[in-house]
Amino acid sequence: MEAFSDGVIAVAITLLVLDIKVPPQHAGESLLHQLLHDWPHYAAYVVSFMTIGIIWINHHAMIGRLARADHSILILNLLLLMSIVLLPFATELMAAYLQSPAGESLAAGLYSGAFLLMSVLFTVLNRHILLERAHMLRTELPLEERRRILSRAITGLAPYLIATILAVLSPYITLAICAAVAVFYALPVASGGNPAS
Amino acid sequence: MEAFSDGVIAVAITLLVLDIKVPPQHAGESLLHQLLHDWPHYAAYVVSFMTIGIIWINHHAMIGRLARADHSILILNLLLLMSIVLLPFATELMAAYLQSPAGESLAAGLYSGAFLLMSVLFTVLNRHILLERAHMLRTELPLEERRRILSRAITGLAPYLIATILAVLSPYITLAICAAVAVFYALPVASGGNPAS
């Protein structure tokens, strides 16, 4: 399961680059101007790349705790992967509409909403493993420790929920919150924590 | 063989996201309206993702039974992978034509037809392994058990055959049957069964 999940996440994170388009050559505008105008695509690329990367780190840790997997774990994992694979689309949507007069709030809401969906599915799978399939863990973990992991995971959902709601006010706030979450979990102090746990 | 097959299936399942296009910005329609209009793409994405995911689970189980592989197994496996890699195309075709005045039955028939082809090739490979190459299995399986696996596999072809035929009546019936198959095999009770076995 790990090799397949690694493969899917590796392809999804790499497909993000397809969202960054080479500016057309006959546009009458200088290349520099066009590249600067496309800044939302670079910003969204960085935020999404780091977020998917951190998800991979956490996914790796979650799956690494398992000695084996049953059908229910495989199916919940598929649902999680399905939400991760959507992220290149959500990223392009957000970047394309960030400076549009209409639709930018919806696009930003769907962007952080996609992160929220992924985080919820990650937490559901993590909860299923830690509480329902604890006998499949490689090493026995005390119930208290397992609950601690999960409550931290549920706390981690809050920023994406807030970012999705605040998209109504401004898509820039949404992007900023998503960026802040990625930076936070990349910091040394957050080692062990993660956007989806 | 397993690493290569995992890689191919992982890329194919991830390429499904390329079928979901960001709506053009200057279309005069609201983003929400355009996204809602594109619902066949999301439905087809979910159905195809879960189906390929379940195929991966079953492929993993089938290959995991083998201690080694010969040329005939490798070639039959390639034919199976060739049908799996076609699925992103079949998915986009079905989604694009689902609301078209013409061609929607053909597109839907090709969609479930692609699943049928994949299931037939899966069954052919499984039969070859279980009956012709039983001496290459990791653990000896009684003939009765091997026949049971195969007869369940052949039964599993029926829904896709029916879905392909009923595409003449309505592409929605076809999509619904394909979705139902994916849901059925994702359920805990179906553990061990699969759309291609």
Next chain:
Amino acid sequence: MEAFSDGVIAVAITLLVLDIKVPPQHAGESLLHQLLHDWPHYAAYVVSFMTIGIIWINHHAMIGRLARADHSILILNLLLLMSIVLLPFATELMAAYLQSPAGESLAAGLYSGAFLLMSVLFTVLNRHILLERAHMLRTELPLEERRRILSRAITGLAPYLIATILAVLSPYITLAICAAVAVFYALPVASGGNPAS
């Protein structure tokens, strides 16, 4: 090296599906007619998929003989992968121009020329391993056996050379030869042989 090569070949073989485009919906022609008109894309997909798949089988066997790899092997392997990754482009080029009034011979020649290049690079790497780096083989092979593998490999170049030359006469001959090579190596009798060995 094996995991990386497997990954590159798995992605390249899967990208072949991007060459098969969903026909545009407002073309005034029936979907069936458009799909039938696109037959060169399906034919080229099948031929290229099987050829890359057989190359993978042979690459796997070639690398599997090695106990370790040095810089020269890694670089020659990169050159081989570079030629394999070109195949989705060569495939689309051939399919797109197969029914064009002009350019179809050049496109077909480049198609089999890409297979020829790949086969030559495969043979160069195989020769380097078997003759210059024989001390890195997992199991010692008698010189006679190593020469036999190589002479079979060199013989395998002939069909692609002929297919490339005959592209001047007709692109269909070229495609037919490439297809015949793939079928030949897929047959049980060819087990152990391969289009690039």
Next chain:
Amino acid sequence: MEAFSDGVIAVAITLLVLDIKVPPQHAGESLLHQLLHDWPHYAAYVVSFMTIGIIWINHHAMIGRLARADHSILILNLLLLMSIVLLPFATELMAAYLQSPAGESLAAGLYSGAFLLMSVLFTVLNRHILLERAHMLRTELPLEERRRILSRAITGLAPYLIATILAVLSPYITLAICAAVAVFYALPVASGGNPAS
């Protein structure tokens, strides 16, 4: 970490082929003329493919020295992968603008600038591993040896820095330097050295 990094680099190197487009058929120009006109795309493909390939060789060596990885290594590795995944975009940008009357210097500067960024991030991660996380190495290395690896790495940054600056004069100089770097590290004598070390 190695399997995931291998996967990302394998996908990124394969996506380079998407930069090579099949010429449109109704262009009034012969296919040969159009293909020759697209030479910057082939040149950029070869240079980028070999450079990413050599980076993979070096990445493999760097990660192979580690017995385990902590959060800081994983995050620095993600940043490095993020710069590698940008290369298909930078490659297409450079190729598309190489013969454009305007923007060609900026595009070439961004191309070698992307290689420079990747090399800097590689060196930062290598330095972090060799100096700050030396206790995580599989085999203890004398400080002198570790410093030697790093100083060679820092020297390796110079060509890309020069290529980026000289883009102001001519994009062809930039491409030539990048090509020369790839050729240099592919030569047997450079075994052990690399564009990013």
